[in-house]
Amino acid sequence: MTTESTSRAADIEAINRLVATVEHSQQHKDPEEFLALFHPDAIWTTAHGKVLIGLDAIGEFTRKVLPAASWDGQVSYQVAHVLFIRPDVAAVKVRQRYLSPGEESEGAPLYVVSRQADGRWLLTACQNTGVVAD
Template sequence: MTTETTSRAADVEAIRRLVATVEHSQRNKDPEEFLGLFHPDALWTTAHGKVLLGLDAIAEFTREVLPAADWDGEVTYEVVHTLFIRPDVAAVKVRQRYLAPGEESEGAPLYVVAKQDDGRWLLTACQNTAVIAR
């Protein structure tokens, strides 16, 4: 295994852990944990098309909506594909599922993540998309 391959594998694992932390913050309805995953200049588009520019706007929305979320049951986030645009920027396709007795909904977020100078990967440009069953 080359140094580059080892480095890429470590980045893929770090991105998987980032998405796992998104899942954890959503399951626990924890806005502060969730907000700690964003670049200060991030942009976020919600599943319903609300555009949030910068961490302040994302924080205001998240602190209002996440603790009040009405889902009960399991929330899962699964990385289904990672495309490295450059060594420090990746597009990450995620399968998001909300499972409760008798109901299920799904989302298909796309996260563009950027590796920081300290090695952390942060959410930078994200689009959440609701999946409509056909």
């Protein structure tokens, strides 16, 4: 394995951990754990089209809606695809599933993540899109 492929594998593993932390924060309805994953200048568009620019706006929204969310901890996030735009920026397609008694819904978020100087990958520009059943 080359140094480059080893580095890429480590980046993919770190991105998978980032998405797993998103899942954990959503399952536990923990706004602070979720917000710690964002770049300070991040852009977030909710599944309903609300555009939030910067961590302050994302935080205000998240602290209001996440603790009151209707799902009962039954949510899963899986990395479906990673496209490296450059070595420190990746587009990550995620499969998101919410399971409530008698109801299931799915989302298809796109996260643009960036690796920081300290090696952490952070959510930088994200679009959370609901999937409409055919």
